[in-house]
Amino acid sequence: MTITIKDIATAVGVSYSTVSKALNDSPLVKQETKAKIIKIAKDLGYEPNFAAQRLVKKESKLIGLAWPTLDRMAHSVLATKINEEFTKNGYSMILSINSIQTSLDIFKRYQADGVIIFDEESTKTVHALTTIPIVSYGVGKGKDFPIVDVNYQKAMYAAVEYLAKLGHEKIAFIGDFSPIDDRQIEKYRGFQNAMQHFELSFSGDNLINTAGLSWYDGYIAAKRLLQSAFIPTAIIGTSYDISAGIVRAIREANFIIPKDISVVSYDNIPQMGNMEIPLTSVGVPVDVMAKQIVQTILRAIQNRQDVPLIQTLDPQLTERNSCAHVRNI
Structure with a gap:
């Protein structure tokens, strides 16, 4: 048997409109009455008709998150933080790991108020969804x-x-040099520019391509580096997963972190502190990133013209236990 607002009104002894206002947390209903209505509704097993609410309010309070590659730690943590932010703001989130186009079709069927797209390769398909606010x-x-x-x-x-100030000159960079991943390209260019600025040498010896973004990709790339003639005093890894592989390869080669080799990783998530060697990391803190993404899509839902085309967040460096001054030999 489906419980309706009228059933609750009868049980409490108030009007239908009073129940409706109470369930929508209206300030027009006394707190004592509101609490009683909510308790009776819960006891009776009342479930709101979200479809009807969408028709009345013309909003679903639902956001779609499309992310086809949710297989890395930083992605998982960020998605969780985004969901927490939506909950704080009275919204629910649907996560789709299907292709972008399939995800957009799903969100349209659910009448999502807005869509967040995490797409590392191509965002051309977002133009297929023009009626719903989109943030990437x-x-x-x-x-x-x-x-x-x-x-x-x-x-x-x-x-x-940071590493140069610790006296490091032989710095290796381990990451995916894929030409179709804009994020990785920017990190690669950033490393090269910084090495030039500090007048530190770089070549094929200290630029190591993982050709992938998994833990194993980082592990194999680091093993290849440590078996070469060039042994760095410091390594920069371009993600949590890649750096986890780097740490394992360093330890297997019987080097000590940070005594023999210092490690800095991109991705600023709390899990960096829980690794077998707590890693010094650089990046936008994940909670800051999540809040900015959520606030942006909520602003876009209210007024698309109120949202700037590009918002660039500045990274922060978090020191842990993976870096030390260069030993004088």
């Missing part, structure tokens, strides 16, 4: 819809500067 996370260059960006080059500069 990534590199803002060449996009014609709102992007929450990160100054990746500044992040790599901060990492190199």
